[in-house]
Amino acid sequence: MNLTQPSDNTIMHWVNTNAVAELEYALKHGNYKTRQLAAEGLEHVGRPSSIPVLLHAINDKIQNVSIAALNALEALGCTDELIISITSKRFNWVKQIRDQKEKRNIPKNKKHNIYRWQRASKKSFERVKAQLKKPIR
Template identity: 60%
Template sequence: MNALSHKIIFFLFKLKLLQPSESTINFWLQSEDTDKLEYAVTQGNYKTRKLAAEALEQLAKPFSIPALLKCINDKVQNVSIACLNALERISTKDELIKTIVKKRFKWVNEIREKREKFEANKGKKYNIYRWERASKKSFDMVKERLKRPIR
């Protein structure tokens, strides 16, 4: 694909008619077109946002920090993690960004631990003792009476 086709893809992407492919994002990465990547981080679907965040991580340009800060609270956890990784790589000197990234990673790890604990306990069966219901008791009594022979 040439540069013109990638410009057309970006135009269609801005019109929300098309999502850029991985090859298009790689082209933007190689041409260091951070404006398009930042737009993809904020406006694309979850796959596009994740790929764009990873591309911005590889570029490591400090002026893409505001776009990455917007996407750290993404609904999709993989996108959020990709943005955090990018921020961690880009902002090696900024203490505020380091603090945000550390707290966010701690939160993500807690979510992962809860999910793993849930998956580990998924197959276990627990004996839950319930009080005897009157309807169940009367149903069992009728069932026993029906088993008796008729005289």
């Protein structure tokens, strides 16, 4: 079954008219861009009834969707300690992933000053060459 995905304008219309049911449906069944926009829309609509859908969305495969769901949960201002601990652990996890990506990108740009004459193989080759020049006794 091929579902038609709502456009950005449609989702913005749902946000303006506070259509929570449509946004929750889009968050459950849309493609990754639709899910992200629906989570951002639920952040602006701000209904506590959409907390279970947002909790399910924080485990999304796409990182941007789960971040949008986390932001929406944080914006709703839940007072439940379990939800607060889950969102804080998820935010720490996302931060850890971003830090790891930055650390991986740093060594690629770093240039090392290793000269040919400083390499161990070059030194050993020169030593062997010098020994071959000496007469055999």
